Every structure is written in C-alpha cells, then in structure tokens.
Amino acid sequence: MTEHATRNDPLLTFRSEFPILERSTYLVSNSLGAMPRGVPDRLAEYVDQWAELGVRAWANGWWEMPVRVGDEIAPLIGAAAGEIAMLPNVTIAQTSVLSALDYSAGRDTIVMTELDFPSVRYVYDGLATRLGARVVVVSSEDGIGIDTQRVLDAIDERTRLVAISHVLFQSAYIMDAAAICARAKEVGALVSLDAFHSVGVIPVDVKALGVDFLSGGVLKWLCGGPGGAFLYVSPEASRALAPSFTGWQAHAHPFAFAPEMEYAEHAWRWLNGTPPIPALFAAIEGPRIVRRAGIDAIRAKSIRQTTRLIELADARGHRVTAPRDARVRGGTVAFDVPHAYGVAQALLANGVIVDYRPNAGIRIGPHFYTTDDEIERAVGSIDDILRDETWRAYEHTRSTVT
Ligand SMILES: Cc1ncc(COP(=O)(O)O)c(C=O)c1O
Numbered sequence: 001m002t003e004h005a006t007r008n009d010p011l012l013t014f015r016s017e018f019p020i021l022e023r024s025t026y027l028v029s030n031s032l033g034a035m036p037r038g039v040p041d042r043l044a045e046y047v048d049q050w051a052e053l054g055v056r057a058w059a060n061g062w063w064e065m066p067v068r069v070g071d072e073i074a075p076l077i078g079a080a081a082g083e084i085a086m087l088p089n090v091t092i093a094q095t096s097v098l099s100a101l102d103y104s105a106g107r108d109t110i111v112m113t114e115l116d117f118p119s120v121r122y123v124y125d126g127l128a129t130r131l132g133a134r135v136v137v138v139s140s141e142d143g144i145g146i147d148t149q150r151v152l153d154a155i156d157e158r159t160r161l162v163a164i165s166h167v168l169f170q171s172a173y174i175m176d177a178a179a180i181c182a183r184a185k186e187v188g189a190l191v192s193l194d195a196f197h198s199v200g201v202i203p204v205d206v207k208a209l210g211v212d213f214l215s216g217g218v219l220k221w222l223c224g225g226p227g228g229a230f231l232y233v234s235p236e237a238s239r240a241l242a243p244s245f246t247g248w249q250a251h252a253h254p255f256a257f258a259p260e261m262e263y264a265e266h267a268w269r270w271l272n273g274t275p276p277i278p279a280l281f282a283a284i285e286g287p288r289i290v291r292r293a294g295i296d297a298i299r300a301k302s303i304r305q306t307t308r309l310i311e312l313a314d315a316r317g318h319r320v321t322a323p324r325d326a327r328v329r330g331g332t333v334a335f336d337v338p339h340a341y342g343v344a345q346a347l348l349a350n351g352v353i354v355d356y357r358p359n360a361g362i363r364i365g366p367h368f369y370t371t372d373d374e375i376e377r378a379v380g381s382i383d384d385i386l387r388d389e390t391w392r393a394y395e396h397t398r399s400t401v402t
Helices: 004-010 010-017 039-060 065-077 092-099 118-130 148-154 178-189 235-240 268-270 277-282 284-295 295-316 341-348 372-387
Strands: 084-087 109-113 135-140 159-165 190-194 213-219 227-232 333-336 355-357 361-365
Touching: 004 190, 010 295, 039 159, 039 284, 065 084, 065 227, 065 268, 065 284, 084 092, 084 178, 084 268, 092 118, 092 159, 092 190, 092 213, 092 227, 092 235, 109 118, 109 148, 109 333, 135 148, 135 295, 148 159, 148 178, 159 178, 178 190, 227 235, 227 268, 235 268, 235 333, 268 355, 277 361, 284 295, 295 333, 333 372, 341 372
Parallel strands: 109 135, 109 159, 159 190, 190 213
Antiparallel strands: 084 227, 213 227, 333 361, 355 361
C-alpha cells in the first residue's frame, strides 16, 4: 500500500497481515475471513507441542485453551475474562443454551424469527419441541428485515427464551437487540443472540445490552478460521443455569472422573468434550488484529463501503437485497443481477471472491482490509461479465464457493 493510500485509510496498513489479499480481490469475509499471516506460526506451535510434549501438552495449557482463547474475544463484546467458552460451532453453542432451560407449562415458548440461520432453527424445532417447548416464529414482511414491534409483541409472560440473530445472515439487517433484551427482561424471559454476523464488524456490548447468551464464530469477520465458535454467558445466567448437553470438561474436577456431575463455574461449565485444539490455535490471531484495528474504525469504514456498493448497484438498476438505512445494515451487501449464479462463478474464476445465495443474489462482504478500488473493480467486473456474456460458460458449473 502506498503512503498516500494508508494516510486516507489507516486500516489499509493491516493488508500486509493477510497474504490472500496479494493474490485475489477478497470480498467474502461474510463467509470466511482472510487468514492472518501469523496463523502458520500458531499452527506450527501446536504441531511442535504435540510432537515434543505428546500427552504432556494437555497440562501445558491445552485444557485451558477454550476459555483462554475466549478471553481474546471478550474485549470485542464488552465481556470480562472467563465469561466466554470456545465451542466447535454455533449450532452446538445454541444446543447448550437450549439444554440449560426448562420449559414448564406457562413458561414454554421460544421466540425466533423467520430469517434466523436454518441450522439453529433445526435444533430449536427438533430438540426444543422434544423438551416440551413451543417455538414461535416471527415472520418478515419484506424478506430483508424483521419489524422490531412484531418481535416485541411475540414476547410475553409465556416466553422462556428469545433466540434470534443479531444480524440476519441473508440481508445483514441489524435487529434491535437492545429493545428486544429490554422487553424480555420485563417479562422474565432470557435472550440468546446469534452474533455470527455482528462480532468483528459492528460494535457489540453484552453488558449494555444486558443479553444472557451470545454466540458467534471466529471464521467470518474475526478471521479466525473454522472450528472456533464462542459462547458468552452472563455471570447471572452462569450462576443460575447449567446445560444438560454437557460433558466432562464442564465438570469442576474433570480428572476426578466422578460418576456424578458437579458443574464448574463461569465459562467452564458450558464446555462439553475434548476441545478442538488445532482450531483454537488458529483462532488466536484474527481477533487480536481486529482489536488492534478497532471496531469503531471498522464499522465506520464498513458503512462507507457498503453505502458505495449500494450506489453502484442502484446506478445499474440491480435489485439490492440489503437494508438501505446504514444504521440497520451490517457488513454485507447483496444484490441481484441477471444470471447471478453464473456471474458469481465467472467472478470467482477471475479472482474476485464473492458468494451467491438464492433469493439474495451476489453477496459482497468488504472488511477493514478492503480497498475502495477493489469494490469499484468488482462491480466493473460484473458489468464486463454481463456485457460479454461470460456468465454463460459458468451457468451450469458447480460453485467453488459455498
Ligand atoms: C447467523 C449464523 N448463525 C450460524 C451459522 C453457522 O453456524 P455453525 O457454526 O453451527 O456452522 C452461520 C453461518 O453462516 C450464520 O450466518
């Protein structure tokens, strides 16, 4: 990056941390964030410890990693050390939450929305129903957002849990989590936020929200790779509740191998079996860089670049499937272009990395390391592909990006 470019946009100094940016136009941080340059060293540390220490590596810090790596994420969500447990994925984190509550008559509903991530819905529809809960699904009027008032109206004295996305995965619509948490508190319900699309790209403060549970993954906006998901549980909820979907790592004395469960305190009680150590090594660098970059600067840049993307789409008459109001728009802009699937594949073949979703179109997720020029070029490439009909060659090919 030239000195001039980084003076105008200091976040571009972080580009050198991400090797893939030298080789492609990487606009898919909404799916998999770029790998930090420091990750191979971290993974080499893991390999060395396994090779040299063998089983002694567990006592050399491996057992503590699920909570220590969680501490790296804590400052990004306003949590304290010891309040976050790393788990393999968000589906498991949500299952833990679900399993910690009882759904007795009169307190048996779970409020979700039509636009929550399907994996989470599958668990709630299946397991929650077996546990005696009833899932109330709030619908969307436009397929982009969910009217806050509709969610508030669905929360009442029968509600046990409100389990919704903080930012909707398809449209990047930001839900009014503060209003929802306040309403839940009024009626004595708990709130579990799926923050996969918020942490790392918009400011999140669990204490200001008063949220009980917040889960997300490091692989998208936190550039921490697959296998690292996190679950924050408020100290009050951790004191009052314990998950029945559990395991020996949640025990106060796991190595006593006692037949009876005695839950550990704080984040430890939300663990289950043996942690995915390589994924935890890989997960350390990304959140550190995001912290150095600063979430307020990241958000300001994200608003600028997503606004520009919408301007570019509007100028071409593409249907935008993202909120137009920046205050309720997260980090991704999706727009539908003719032959969107084929166009997305042609972009990928040209080194412009984006993804495609049915009903949403081409999704573009710039991040703090994205240049303005990359955004202009990506949209320019779409123009070229539509003009010279290169999309035809890709229309029936299998996507290289899921
Ligand atoms: C909002 C949201 N929740 C959950 C997931 C995935 O969850 P898991 O970590 O279980 O794969 C995604 C993945 O894209 C997501 O966007």
